[in-house]
Amino acid sequence: MFTLRACARLCAVPLACLSALPALASPGVATPGIAAQVAANRVQVHPFPNAIRYSHHNDDYTVRVRVPGGAWQDLYEYNVKVDLDKPQDAAMVYFNFDGTVEMAVQKNNGTFSNVVVRPDGKGVRPAVRDGVVYFTLHRPENLSVEFDGDHLHNLHIFTHAIRADMPAVPATLTSNDIGAGTMPDMTQRTVFFGPGIHNGEFRVRSHSTVYIHGSAILRNPLLIDGVEDVKIISDGLIEGADLTVRNARNVEIDGPIFLNPPHGTMRCITSQDLVERNIRTIGAGQWSDGLGHFACERVTIADSFVRTSDDCLTFYNHRWDIWGNTRDVTVKDTTLWADIAHAVMIGIHGNTPTPAHPDSEVLERLRFSNIDILDHDEDEPEYEGALGIMAGDDNLVRDVVFEDIRVDRIEEGKLFNLKIAYTAKYNTSPGLGIENVTLRNVHYSGRGSPSASAITGRDATRKVRNVTIENVTVGGKRLAAPEAGLLDVNEFVDGLRFR
Secondary structure (H helix, E strand, O other), X not given: OOOHHHHHHOOOOOHHHHHOOOOOOOOOOOOOOHHHHHXXXXXXXXXXXXXXXXXXXXXXXXXXXXXXXXXXXXXXXXXXXXXXXXXXXXXXXXXXXXXXXXXXXXEOOOOOOOEEEEOHHHOOOOXXXXXXXXXXXXXXXXXXXXXXXXXXXXXXXXXEOOOOOOOOOOOOOOOOOOOEOOOOOOOOOEEEEOOEEEOOOEEOOOOEEEEEOOXXXXXXXXXXXXXXXXXXXXXXXXXXXXXXXXXXXXXXXXXXXXXXXXXXXXXXXXXXXXXXXXXXEEOOOOOOOOEEEEOOEEEEEEOOEEXXXXXXXXXXXXXXXXXXXXXXXXXXXXXXXXXXEOOEEEOOOOOOOOOOOOOOEXXXXXXXXXXXXXXXXXXXXXXXXXXXXXXXXXXXXXEEEEEEEEEEEEEEEOOEEEEEOOOOOOOXXXXXXXXXXXXXXXXXXXXXXXXXEEEEOOEOOEOXXXXXXXXXEEOOEEOOOOEOOOEEEOOOEEOOEEO
């Protein structure tokens, strides 16, 4: 039977949060700090639909979580695919918490010599006791746990603060077997996807808020087309599907986890005032970019984790039936992992002027800060660059800042590539120019097999101008001038400065 206690586990603050706390002192006995601990330390685990529990499970790990001193709770280890070169099975768990939690990870197959939790800058240091890995989280993080350097069969951990505004599961839910979800009425201003598996056409209306419960799985795309003032608030999963934002304004997307999207995670087209927060995605599909943007303005991406087998973040202008400019982009506090292609790619698609569309296009005022890049692998030398600006099709790219960027590994590729591009595959003309680019406090560990970074103009009329390289290091060596094996610069670059 679906008991009241089981229902509470599915709600915004489950009973499991309370039962995992240390016992309270006897009445009348003051215990300093207990009240604060009760308020601060809570964990919320989302039951997985029983209908697909076995088909979607990864048994490489057993993962548990608890508040300090509380009872351990099992997490469901979801199987995900990574790396299109040769797709591999990795694992993912997710939960919400406030305060502090402890985690235990058991590797179920074989022994190991060492274990790391990346990004390294998060400061999570595991300890091993009796073959089980333990560590503590003091705030929500998105992490990768890796044994003996294995990046392809790792454990992804996605966490978020407990949401006070997530609707409770209706009391009418009467079965423990969370199977087919009830299709919500998409015409309402408040839409709630409750526990279960949801199929259908999910077209979002203007002035609406969509909530996705942590035990909900959507298997069809969300469509945000020609609308305004929309919020998507999610603790749940979007599996094998993507999310499209087109001709929209004032859209906030917070929290969804995308697993195995076939052709990209999100595609944002000719839209303005977008906030993309706490987006977590893992995929190995062909042409499966992460968060893709075409001719969008005033975009903020924050607190996300994007692992893809194509570019993680893209910013383009014209392509297909899309026309326009890209302006005022902020990306911050985010982890990127490109199993194939680039962490960041800017400007390769645009408008070669024609009689019908006579103007070139501009991409300007893009800011990237506090970014961890866990890997970059690009086999085609023409396209290499964890941080890539490839201005093609008469695009002008200007006023771009990369600041406080940490790059852990480059399997094959470059740290950065600033290039006036004219590729046979994608372009009908070279880019118009690249201007006013700053790379500040960019540090690459040197691990892997990188080639030299590059700054490359096209000719005397299509140049790269005014690039500042400030405190950029490769394997601890500071870039202070063009140098063989570290940085190549051609004759069509003006105003290059090192600080």
